[in-house]
């Protein structure tokens with residue numbers, strides 16, 4: 001899904017950038033990040049919505065009965081109770097989106113340059129993999145091997161991200177349950 | 178409690194009707210609650226006891242389809258009036274639920290929740306004091322004083338219920354509503370809580386819903402009997418239990434009902 | 436003291452208002468993005484559902500087709516329509532130079548020969564007569580007619596020549612240009628020519644892939660979930676499996692594409708570019724999603740139900756199959772549909788296993804090479820021709836339609852059949 005957004009929202013972000021006097025390339029890290037950020041909104045919000053509805057009504061009642069306002073109940077009771085699930089859904093959304101970033105970078109300007117300027121064109125791991133593998137290479141080819149190495153890097157990065165989040169959630173649970 | 182021989186009325190409900198969507202759950206309830214006394218609400222399941230109790234601190238607002246009509250006057254003020262501030266109302270009228278519902282936080286945080294949101298403590302010391310006093314009043318202090326910073330959900334059912342009572346009294350409410358507070362508890366925990374209720378009535382007005390006739394007789398001074406959404410009879414517990422006016426009341430109390 | 440309270444209460448209410456404001460602005464922003472997204476897609480895409488036709492008089496002259504007096508059906512099939520078709524186009528301007536004749540020919544799609552042939556096959560009595568025939572306009576003229584083409588560019592920067600525009604305008608004036616619903620967008624396979632390109636091949640490819648994915652992922656996932664939730668002992672090993680399933684759900688899809696490439700294609704030598712391989716790859720991706728959904732709904736069945744069945748003397752197996760699993764089905768099914776919807780929108784892994792190849796036939800089985808809808812979008816988005824721009828959006832609309840229907844379906848299943856345990 002991220003991909004369709006890239007086709008439409010990417011140029012839109014670029015227009016906004018231009019309007020603000022910034023030279024934002026449609027393939028820049030900023031545009032890619034922006035598109036990703038926007039496109040995982042529905043994903044994260046629907047997952048988190050499930051988590052939040054599953055917080056038992058009795059907790060809400062308990063808080064309201066103490067004279068808490070709605071926002072206090074949300075901030076101090078519902079949100080902490082739902083946090084592990086929310087963190088999980090954000091993580092899921094982000095790592096899924098990473099897999100689609102290639103499309104954001106697809107159209108042109110696949111510049112594999114190392115830059116810390118978020119406005120310049122960059123590539124992403126995913127895009128690199130596709131670029132390398134899109135032809136028919138033999139399997140022993142060093143290029144193919146490079147692509148698999150990139151894939152493994154991507155896998156390891158998301159894996160450690162996941163494990164890290166799991167740790168955080170677990171610590172949090174220990175404290176509150 | 179009587180002042181110069183006159184009963185002090187804390188809550189005065191007039192012509193209260195409650196609807197869940199199209200279904201009417203309470204019909205024209207007129208019930209006065211005496212200050213610093215325990216009032217028991219009894220009646221068969223589904224007769225509207227909880228519904229009435231939830232009217233008194235506007236907890237029915239939380240249920241979308243629920244509508245309340247009529248007047249409920251507390252301290253000369255109609256709480257169903259638009260100008261009534263529910264937050265302030267609920268601060269004054271605490272509630273303990275049928276199932277213990279401690280927040281998934283530490284014991285300390287459970288108690289300090291109310292005082293924090295209502296800004297009752299200026300310092301950490303003051304808060305510690307409130308927590309300690311509330312827990313002592315709820316007869317839980319001895320059991321938990323060494324584990325204040327452990328999760329409240331880790332306590333036993335009876336302890337959790339007392340934690341909820343401590344939470345309710347931490348904001349010094351004038352009235353405490355209890356909806357079958359002992360239904361999940363063993364006889365010992367029940368006895369502890371009954372003792373506690375007796376203690377609490379010095380400072381608070383208490384309304385308790387119960388299915389146990391014995392409990393109503395033990396703890397309450399006044400009793401109201403509900404049946405099919407109507408208040409059939411109410412008066413002093415002695416009278417209701419010894420010589421009820423209404424046949425249905427008598428049948429229910431003697432266990433010959435339905 | 437009372438004053439302080441008043442102050443505090445006021446500030447609490449202000450906090451409440453602020454909080455609501457944040458919430459509302461977040462929703463507003465999300466809706467704004469959604470509107471921009473939908474609006475852009477619709478505004479560029481809706482024209483793709485219309486196709487421009489040139490209505491050209493064709494004289495079915497037997498001589499031009501090298502036909503005898505009374506041709507049989509086979510004769511008509513085999514006849515040479517190319518000269519006839521060319522002649523038809525040249526007749527639009529009898530005084531055209533050779534270069535202009537070439538321009539004339541380029542005003543219609545290269546299917547024009549076939550379109551004329553079909554007309555005659557439908558009605559062989561047309562021989563020797565003249566009839567108006569609908570010919571697909573070239574994509575450039577199509578874009579001109581739809582107003583998407585900048586006519587005021589200098590000629591050498593346009594793909595339409597001045598001469599073509601002149602003839603086209605004449606035709607428009609004579610009412611010989613018509614815009615009709617673009618059926619071929621749904622029935623034709625992909626093509627290098629935008630006016631002839633359709634989504635039939637990628638559509639079938641998507642359907643085949645999803646079916647393969649469902650057939651593999653659903654049973655495996657449900658069985659795994661039931662085992663893990665109901666039967667497996669709780670030990671370090673099952674904990675480890677659980678953590679790994681959660682991790683798999685969060686792995687970027689492209690990694691699954693690599694897996695498909697490295698194992699299915701390289702080791703098992705399955706045929707490249709086929710929905711079979713695509714479906715298997717997608718099923719790897721969908722598996723954790725379904726397992727998680729199924730386990731969550733199994734978990735939500737209260738233990739009292741299991742205990743009730745066990746107390747009646749049902750075996751563990753009977754309890755699970757008669758009570759727990761049926762009760763968990765709504766949640767499992769809606770999770771499955773959502774997983775499939777995700778798989779349907781997936782691009783990266785399919786590109787890696789070669790489903791990005793140009794396929795101009797409609798696949799008849801999961802073993803025929805095919806594209807898929809999202810990959811089709813990718814292919815078209817990379818094409819430079821202006822005619823493909825609207826196709827990209829139109830294809831996104833079709834895919835979005837599917838995704839919305841699937842999600843709606845999942846929602847309905849959930850709300851209709853799921854029991855709320857309080």
Ligand SMILES: Nc1ncnc2c1ncn2[C@@H]1O[C@H](COP(=O)(O)OP(=O)(O)OP(=O)(O)O)[C@@H](O)[C@H]1O
Nearest residue numbers: 197202220221222223224225226227228229240242
């Ligand atoms: N949230 C609700 N939605 C719809 N109807 C409700 C709701 N809560 C209660 N009712 C209905 O209102 C009537 C009174 O319910 P209430 O919970 O007050 O009974 P109760 O006397 O407390 O019963 P119990 O002793 O079993 O707790 C019942 O007929 C019930 O069906």
Ligand SMILES: [Mg+2]
Nearest residue numbers: 226227228356
């Ligand atoms: Mg009740």
